[in-house]
Amino acid sequence: MKVEDTTTVTGSVMMPSQANPNGNVFGGEIMKMMDSAAYACSLRYAHSNVVTARVDELEFHKPIFIGDLVTCTAKVVFVGHTSMEVFVNVEVQDMEREDKPERALTAYFTMVALDRNGRPHAVQPLEVITEEEKEAFAAGRKRYEDHKAAKRAAYAKASTTQKAQVSAKK
Secondary structure (H helix, E strand, C coil): CEHHHHCEEEEEECCHHHECCCCEECHHHHHHHHHHHHHHHHHHHHCCEEEEEEEEEEEECCCCECCCEEEEEEEEEEECCCEEEEEEEEEEECCCCCCCCEEEEEEEEEEEEECCCCCECCCCCCECCCHHHHHHHHHHHHHHHHHHHHHHHHHHHHHHHHHHHHHHHC
16 A cells, blocks of 8 residues: 555544633643544554554644644554554644644654454555655654664663562562
8 A cells, every 4th residue: 555545634623622721722632633543544554453552752833722623634654564653743723814724743653453353463565655755664664663672671671670679689
């Protein structure tokens, strides 16, 4: 499947129940919308159930208020064996003015494909064509490898600490 075929767009107008008394929409509300967009995008790609494994590089660029139109655009940028990295871009538009939409938030979601028994299963390779897609894929691979290395290092450190605690008790 091509990157362009994975693009999924969702949108919603922000309501008072999604905001604090000053009218600022809660970040968690937007993160939920982003997670739903990443889910729909990766579900379309994997043709199976998917779950969120990690959210990286969540960046807030602009506040969002009650009445704003929020649009989430998600696309798969990297694929591993069973996981997909989905870039989600959130744009906000004040509907009372004639301003153009502006970037409000971005993040990378790692989604894992699951079989009917809830076990990770392989997904198809991603077809990257343009230079931009190739660069995004390479950056996704680097984030994937960096995360794996950090996870191994944390596990090794925890294992060493646990062994030291057991030795100290003896």
